[in-house]
Amino acid sequence: MKIVLATSNKGKIREIKAFLEGFDVVGFDELMTPFDIDETGATFKENALIKARAVHEALEDKNAIVLSDDSGISVPLLGGEPGIYSARYAGIGANDKDNLAKLIATLSARGVAQTPAFYTAAIALATPWGEFSVHGWMHGHAINEARGENGFGYDPMFIPEGYTTTLGEMDAQSKRDISHRTRALKHAMTLLNTLKGNQ
Numbered sequence: 001m002k003i004v005l006a007t008s009n010k011g012k013i014r015e016i017k018a019f020l021e022g023f024d025v026v027g028f029d030e031l032m033t034p035f036d037i038d039e040t041g042a043t044f045k046e047n048a049l050i051k052a053r054a055v056h057e058a059l060e061d062k063n064a065i066v067l068s069d070d071s072g073i074s075v076p077l078l079g080g081e082p083g084i085y086s087a088r089y090a091g092i093g094a095n096d097k098d099n100l101a102k103l104i105a106t107l108s109a110r111g112v113a114q115t116p117a118f119y120t121a122a123i124a125l126a127t128p129w130g131e132f133s134v135h136g137w138m139h140g141h142a143i144n145e146a147r148g149e150n151g152f153g154y155d156p157m158f159i160p161e162g163y164t165t166t167l168g169e170m171d172a173q174s175k176r177d178i179s180h181r182t183r184a185l186k187h188a189m190t191l192l193n194t195l196k197g198n199q
Ligand SMILES: O=c1[nH]c(=O)c2ncn([C@@H]3O[C@H](COP(=O)(O)OP(=O)(O)OP(=O)(O)O)[C@@H](O)[C@H]3O)c2[nH]1
Pocket: 006, 007, 008, 009, 012, 039, 051, 069, 070, 071, 072, 073, 086, 087, 088, 096, 099, 119, 151, 152, 153, 154, 155, 156, 179, 181
């Protein structure tokens, strides 16, 4: 089964490919000239569907399965920010480092060393059987400093519930065991297996 990933984020591609070991997984940029997709949705789910649909429409092979991921970190103390704006928190074109620095600075400006936070991953599938979406979450705390070099994005400032280290200090397998992305991917695989079984 060929699965085309509708994402340009290298950290996501690495994690999704590791989860889908054994499947034929390709990034959409390997099949066509990559293009920007406007994420105009109001929710993670809407944005994930927009990305999966855009790549499915651009593919010649309409029987392909396209998988997208829209994700981010939400801090209730900040009214849910950055949320769906996680990739653009420090402005359009901001990179992971800029976004991480902005969230750390925002917490520090409020005198907050640690506060509850959670990651959301919405995974959308555009398939020959229609469009679907699933979610996964990981709860924990955001801290006002960066610790560790692993993972990507906001990982150096996120401590998962039940742990004392940040995701930046954890190895890839440990993050994979508990991540929002893994949880969503498990639902996606259950769904795909059911769809295929009903063919
Ligand atoms: O530390 C992190 N660990 C994670 O596990 C994680 N998952 C998502 N994010 C952040 O959330 C935004 C996604 O935005 P996003 O879904 O629009 O993706 P993106 O624009 O990077 O790529 P694409 O998939 O849209 O092509 C980006 O800022 C990511 O850094 C994470 N940060």
